[in-house]
Amino acid sequence: MIQTVIFDMDGVIVDTEPVHHFAYYQHFNELNIEVSDEMYRSFTGNSTRNIFQKLKVQFDLQEDVEDLILRKRHLFNEAFDLKEDLYLIEGVEELIKDLHANGIQLIVASSASNVTINRVFTRFNLHQYFTHIVSGEDFPKSKPHPAIFEHAASLSIAPKENCIVIEDSTNGIQAAVSAGIFCVGYDSFHSKDQDLSKANIIIRNFNELNFEKVRDLN
Structure with missing residues (x-):
């Protein structure tokens, strides 16, 4: 689970x-x-x-x-x-709220700097849903090196076998695979030129996921 x-x-x-x-x-x-x-x-x-x-x-x-x-x-x-026309990816806020309301722990692990992550989270009021923010600037090697996801999994309330990663890039998916964590590849307009083939499953819209479906993955 x-x-x-x-x-x-x-x-x-x-x-x-x-x-x-x-x-x-x-x-x-x-x-x-x-x-x-x-x-x-x-x-x-x-x-x-x-x-x-x-x-x-x-x-x-x-x-x-x-x-x-x-x-x-x-x-x-x-x-x-x-930039005024900056929006959350379609459907992701609903998924975040659904998972959080049902007791799923949420962690962000991004190659962005802590400053940038916090800037985004403050703008969209997301801090309340996530227990930890992990920034790639704190690691000597970037994705596809697995260090960022290994660290994120170490902050989990559960073993990494009970974690999943949601990624949209070739490097990010490889990092999750190398870390031994089940990976959901998000295939969107923004993922063009990215190879998602190593993901365990691929989605094209966040409405394909909800608490029940996520809970039973892997």
């Missing part, structure tokens, strides 16, 4: 990707580097730190990684505050 659901955030709870894309490319222009769409897509599920570590090597950037992170974060926060 499932007792804990571990949610990814970007693309699963909220689509902040357009804001990240805008902020990153503003920053790339400032740095005078050309990042192809293909390279950018390969970063899906990586933390900002890991992305800039890779870019620093790729483009021989002289700037310190921490300074790069702070500048991108500033650009993101600026854009986030100005």
Whole structure:
């Protein structure tokens, strides 16, 4: 019986990707580097730190990684505050409330920074439903490395066999699989170019899940 659901955030709870894309490319222009769409897509599920570590090597950037992170974060926060058309993914709020009301523990494990996760959770009043926030910035390696989900599972009220992960990215699903946790792949418009084939099950809308269905998974 499932007792804990571990949610990814970007693309699963909220689509902040357009804001990240805008902020990153503003920053790339400032740095005078050309990042192809293909390279950018390969970063899906990586933390900002890991992305800039890779870019620093790729483009021989002289700037310190921490300074790069702070500048991108500033650009993101600026854009986030100005963007009015930012919504939760369709159906996810209803699922979160249903699971919480029925005693399922909810944890978020996202590659986003703690600042960004808390910004999103405050905007949409989500803190009340989640017992823990786990940020990828606290781990040296990003998804597909399993560390973030292994840690999230260690915070669960139950063994990892009684946990599931909901993910929408190739890297995130691989991280869940490597951590040995049942994975629900969320296949949406925002998941294009992502390989969800390693997920245990795939859904296309959150109305396919509710407390009873989640409880009996795996």
